[in-house]
Amino acid sequence: MVVTGGSRGIGARIGAAFAAEGAQVTLCARGEGQLAATAGEIGARHVTADLTKTSGLPKLVEQLEALGPVDVLVNNAGIGLPRAFEDLTAEQLQALFTLNALVPAELSRLLIPSMRQRGTGRLVFISSLSAQVALPGLTAYSATKAAVSQLAEGLRRDLTGSGVGVTTAELGPIRTDLYAEIEEYPPCVNAFNRLIRLGFLRMLEPEDVAGAVVRACRADRARVVLPRRGRTQVAAAHLPQWLANRMLRG
Numbered sequence: 001m002v003v004t005g006g007s008r009g010i011g012a013r014i015g016a017a018f019a020a021e022g023a024q025v026t027l028c029a030r031g032e033g034q035l036a037a038t039a040g041e042i043g044a045r046h047v048t049a050d051l052t053k054t055s056g057l058p059k060l061v062e063q064l065e066a067l068g069p070v071d072v073l074v075n076n077a078g079i080g081l082p083r084a085f086e087d088l089t090a091e092q093l094q095a096l097f098t099l100n101a102l103v104p105a106e107l108s109r110l111l112i113p114s115m116r117q118r119g120t121g122r123l124v125f126i127s128s129l130s131a132q133v134a135l136p137g138l139t140a141y142s143a144t145k146a147a148v149s150q151l152a153e154g155l156r157r158d159l160t161g162s163g164v165g166v167t168t169a170e171l172g173p174i175r176t177d178l179y180a181e182i183e184e185y186p187p188c189v190n191a192f193n194r195l196i197r198l199g200f201l202r203m204l205e206p207e208d209v210a211g212a213v214v215r216a217c218r219a220d221r222a223r224v225v226l227p228r229r230g231r232t233q234v235a236a237a238h239l240p241q242w243l244a245n246r247m248l249r250g
Helices: 009-020 032-042 054-066 090-118 139-158 177-182 186-197 206-218 228-248
Strands: 002-004 026-029 045-048 072-075 121-128 164-171 223-226
Touching (some): 002 090, 009 026, 009 032, 009 072, 026 032, 026 054, 045 054, 072 090, 090 121, 090 139, 090 164, 121 206, 139 164, 164 206, 177 186, 206 223, 223 228
Parallel strands (some): 002 026, 002 072, 072 121, 121 164, 164 223
C-alpha cells in the first residue's frame, strides 16, 4: 500500500498504523531526508517524488507498481496556505489545486485499471470538513477539498461491483504542521477556536485519524468523519448524492 505525503503528520501516522497491521507500506513524499527517516522508523519502503510535477506521475506509478501491486492508495499529500484569497500568488494557487485535487485524481486514474484487473483494491482520500464549510483564510483550500470529496463520491459509484473500494476521510482540525500554519493567520485560527469553544469541533491527534482510517479500510467503510460531532454536517452535505444514488439504483 502507498501513502502520499508520508514523511510526517497524519501521512506518517497512517503509514505506521498500516505497518503495525502487517501491511507492506511505501511512503511517498518530496523530501528525501525526512521521508527516509520516517520509513526507517516504521519499517516501510519509500519513493521520493515531487507530486506537483504531474508529468512525472505515470513514471512514479510504474516505480510503485514495480515494488508490488498497489492494493491501497492513501491520497494524503496536501497543503493549506491559510491567508486571504487575494493574497495568494498565481503560483501558490496553482500548487494548491494541483497537489490537493489534481494529484489524487491522476494517481487514482492511473492505478484503477490494475486494481480493476485484480478485482481488489482501495482508494482512500484524505479530505476535510472544510469541504462543506469554508472558514476565513481557507477559501482555496476548501475548494480543493470539496473537489476531493466529490471525486470520491463519483468514483464510489463508478467502481461499484469492481472489487475496488473508496473511503473518504472528512476531518476537522488536526495537530500537525498544517494547523501550525493556521495559527499564524489570526482570522482563521480565531474561527477554529470559536468553533472548538462552542463544541462544534475538537482538536484531533494524528494517531486518532490513522487508527480510524485503518479500521475503515478493514471494515470496507465508505466514510470516516472526525470528530464524530461533524457527522450531521457531512450527512446534510451528502444528502443530494444519497438521494440520487437511490433514484439511480438498479
